[in-house]
Amino acid sequence: MAGLHRRKSRVTLHDVAHDAGVSIATVSYVLNKRGSVSEEVRKKVRRSAKNLGYQQNRAARAMKMGRSSIIGLVIPNIENPFFATLAQSVLLESQRRNYQVFLVDTEGSHESEEKAMQGLVAQGVDGIIVFPIDDSALKSAKSDQLPVVVLDRDTPNLDLVQAEYYAGGRKLAEHLQALGHKRFGMLEGPQVVTSARDRSRGFLDGLSKTSKIVWQQEHPFSMELSKSAEALLKKNNVSAIFCGNDLIALAAIAYLKNNDIRVPQDVSVTGFDDIQFARMMSPTLTTVHMPVAKMGVEAVNVLIRRLEETEAERTRSRIVLDVELIVRESTAPI
Amino acid sequence: MAGLHRRKSRVTLHDVAHDAGVSIATVSYVLNKRGSVSEEVRKKVRRSAKNLGYQQNRAARAMKMGRSSIIGLVIPNIENPFFATLAQSVLLESQRRNYQVFLVDTEGSHESEEKAMQGLVAQGVDGIIVFPIDDSALKSAKSDQLPVVVLDRDTPNLDLVQAEYYAGGRKLAEHLQALGHKRFGMLEGPQVVTSARDRSRGFLDGLSKTSKIVWQQEHPFSMELSKSAEALLKKNNVSAIFCGNDLIALAAIAYLKNNDIRVPQDVSVTGFDDIQFARMMSPTLTTVHMPVAKMGVEAVNVLIRRLEETEAERTRSRIVLDVELIVRESTAPI
DNA sequence: TACAACGAGTTATACGTTTAATCCACATTG
DNA sequence: CAATGTGGATTAAACGTATAACTCGTTGTA
Known part of the structure; x- marks a missing residue:
């Protein structure tokens, strides 16, 4: 049975027209709900089309119309x-x-x-x-x-x-400060990227004067933690860490746990994006939900x-x- | 400037032919590396095509050829x-x-x-x-x-x-037994699915007589742990758990940790698939790598x-x- | 020398649609 | 009754490409 898939030359407008006993154009009009066609012809055409299993040839249509959909x-x-x-x-x-x-x-x-x-x-x-x-x-x-x-x-x-990245950043800042945090670390996303910049800006703008950024570093939007990031995390000298997105947060948390720094008891960590995994990991991740x-x-x-x-x-x-x-x-x- | 995107009627074979001073067919032959065309005409055509920025009209080609690529x-x-x-x-x-x-x-x-x-x-x-x-x-x-x-x-x-799902299942069984495990739990994938069945079969066939399946349950291939699965996990009466895929394993591990059952100290857990996250979580996941x-x-x-x-x-x-x-x-x- | 063979190009057609232009029969109107 | 309009259908052209069939020199060969 294998191999009998040669596209059986599909049924065309022509076939339908022939079957319904009308012209090609009429069929086209009916199927596209255009032009004026009597109700009875309409029905006849639709019946034929269905019986024969007509399917529009998109390539032909695309060519004629100049748009491919x-x-x-x-x-x-x-x-x-x-x-x-x-x-x-x-x-x-x-x-x-x-x-x-x-x-x-x-x-x-x-x-x-x-x-x-x-x-x-x-x-x-x-x-x-x-x-x-x-x-x-x-x-x-x-x-x-x-x-x-x-x-x-x-x-x-x-x-x-x-x-609203900016607003998201602010919200995180406000949330952490409401919890009493004052000393922050930041693993921001690549600052060449507007959306990453906006997150950071929002976060920074949301901090009050009494808050302090202890360290701040760019990091790719990925789960592979950079050496320098690891070094900063190991210092354990902040009470909350802002991460550019969930993947970074995920990696950071994994690293912290491996180094016996507990999240959130020793340090709070936030993400950004709210990917599916954010609520599956442990601890589940505080983050900003992106629509x-x-x-x-x-x-x-x-x-x-x-x-x-x-x-x-x-x-x-x-x-x-x-x-x-x-x-x-x-x-x-x- | 907005809105000037109206597809500027693209340059066609005809245009290239005109520019190169040859026929449409010749251009087509050159561009498709078919037919016999002299080297100099070849060059001329290619030059014109490049200059004008000719791009094949896929729709037209698809229609003519009867295949869309x-x-x-x-x-x-x-x-x-x-x-x-x-x-x-x-x-x-x-x-x-x-x-x-x-x-x-x-x-x-x-x-x-x-x-x-x-x-x-x-x-x-x-x-x-x-x-x-x-x-x-x-x-x-x-x-x-x-x-x-x-x-x-x-x-x-x-x-x-x-x-080779079956072989993968066997490998897991052998690995766990080599570590001394004898009492197993299974959160298998949906058994209507061949590949899930094969994994389970391989695992079961790989067990020796002295090993014992304490419980065995089907579970969807997702991270949302079912109530009954949670109940089984909570019993904490096995030393190793076979999961139908990584997502299930992920969820199981999260649940176990939340219930103060340590992985792998109290219980070993295996996945299947080796998704990217498998080596990012903590503990990192023992699993079967799918190509x-x-x-x-x-x-x-x-x-x-x-x-x-x-x-x-x-x-x-x-x-x-x-x-x-x-x-x-x-x-x-x- | 005549003719086959070949190389290099061109002409012409078909692919399946859409749609403007046309046609026809019939009804409406002045 | 002629002119006009109208609903309902058809004809025909076009979209851009691929390629079979053909043409026209030129060359090689019997």
């Missing part, structure tokens, strides 16, 4: 749960809206990001949603070729969807609106979503 | 790190081979899986790679419409790529081979990959 999604790393959730929501919403998605994982490299964007354009996608590696200007800023929605980084001329799924949905909405808008120039969208402080076990009163 | 990937849940890694490898390998991927996340529902397969066929993908929810026969077994490669579940007539990335690559290879094979009936592929026991901190001598 495909959108490109470019993310740095699908293995990061944050992006997995994001991708999922984009996928779902797109399908719901009758678009398909080309997903590209750039593995965190600028070069691939560049190539990915190029590639997608070449593939003929209608638009692109991109979560850029960092701020280094999406240079091939394709926006003149096709609509681009940028996640997370405010970029000139491009539609934007992001979250990831919502970001995905909004991005799709913005993009499709732009795709389907009339020629009328629409002004740039800038959607900023609320974040929420989630208090769990990794923070405690001093 | 797109493959569908259907997985249960992209948020599961295991599938994230799998997806990533499929994406990368596909791109390398000049195919694009439609990713569909079925969210673990049969209905969506069914619909996803249908949908992909309708979209005109050339072939499908699917990691099915469970064994309930991919009924719309599209294999007669187009090539399907199944991951993980042996399915009649379909190409298969999977891992996930390799599975993805192989699946793409098998599929593309079938797509591009000549009419000659090829026999069904059945690729089974080795797994590896990874010993970490969550298991210790009794």
Whole structure:
């Protein structure tokens, strides 16, 4: 039985038309709910189409229409749960809206990001949603070729969807201070990244004069703890640690525990993002919940609106979503 | 500047032909490295193409050729790190081979899986790679419409790529027994799933007569621990626990720790899959490493081979990959 | 020398849609 | 009754590409 999969030449408009005894055009009109066709012909056509199992040939349609109904999604790393959730929501919403998605994982490299964007354009996608590696200007800023929605980084001329990072940072600062903390360590995300900067800024701005940053260091958004970070953690000279995201927090906590520094008894730790694992680890992680799924949905909405808008120039969208402080076990009163 | 993205009617073969002063066909031949064209014309054409920034119109090509160079990937849940890694490898390998991927996340529902397969066929993908929810026969077994490669579940007539689950189970049993364990608990994966069954079978077959299964329970492949599982864990009447996958193990360990049962001092715990987090948690997890990335690559290879094979009936592929026991901190001598 | 063979290009067609333009029969209206 | 309009259908062109079939010199060979 193997091998009989040769695509049996699919049934076309022509076949349906023949079966229903009408012209090709009529079938097209019926199926696209356009033009004026009598109710009875309508029924006949629909019946034939269903019987024969007609399926639109997307390639032909795409060619004729000049649009593919495909959108490109470019993310740095699908293995990061944050992006997995994001991708999922984009996928779902797109399908719901009758678009398909080309997903590209750039593995965190600028070069691939560049190539990915190029590639997608070449593939003929209608638009692109991109979560850029960092701020280094999406240079091939394709926006003149096709609509681009940028996640997370405010970029000139491009539609934007992001979250209230700054506010999130403040909330963490307030929460920790309310618990009595005064001496802080910071493992911030890469400061070339706006969203990481905003988190830090928010946190710092939220501190009162009596609070003190004992140490502060940049760290990649990953679970592999840097040597210098380990050195700082080992000092055990702060009562609370702000981490740029959940992955860093996760790694920090693991390291602290291995060095017999208890969380949260000896030191409180906070994350950022609220990935799925944040509430599964022990201690569960106090963090800032990002509306990831919502970001995905909004991005799709913005993009499709732009795709389907009339020629009328629409002004740039800038959607900023609320974040929420989630208090769990990794923070405690001093 | 916003809104000037109206797809500037892309440059076509026609434009290039005009610019190079040759016919459309010649350009096509040059670009596809077919037919016989003199070296000088070749150069001229390539130059024009590059200058004008010609990009193949995939839709037109797809229509003419009857193949889209797109493959569908259907997985249960992209948020599961295991599938994230799998997806990533499929994406990368596909791109390398000049195919694009439609990713569909079925969210673990049969209905969506069914619909996803249908949908992909309708979209005109050339072939499908699917990691099915469970064994309930991919009924719309599209294999007669187009090539399907199944991951993980042996399915009649379909190409298969999977891992040596059985052997993995045995290895765990042997490892634990070598450490002196004799009383075991099992939180197996859903037994409707072949791969889960194979893991359990391998484990059980690997036990000697003197070993004893104290309790055994099915559990979904997720991090949300069931009440009954918690009850069993609390009993604290075994020295080692076999978990159906890493997520279950993760949850179990968290629960045990919260109930002051130490891992591995009081009880050893094993996982299965070796997800990224397995070596980040504390204690790090003893587990069986699945060659996930390799599975993805192989699946793409098998599929593309079938797509591009000549009419000659090829026999069904059945690729089974080795797994590896990874010993970490969550298991210790009794 | 005549003719086959070949190399290098061109012409022409088909792929399956969408949709503007057209056609036709019939009803409405001045 | 002629002119006009209208609902309901058809015809035909176009989208951009791939490729089979063809043309036209030129070369090699019998």
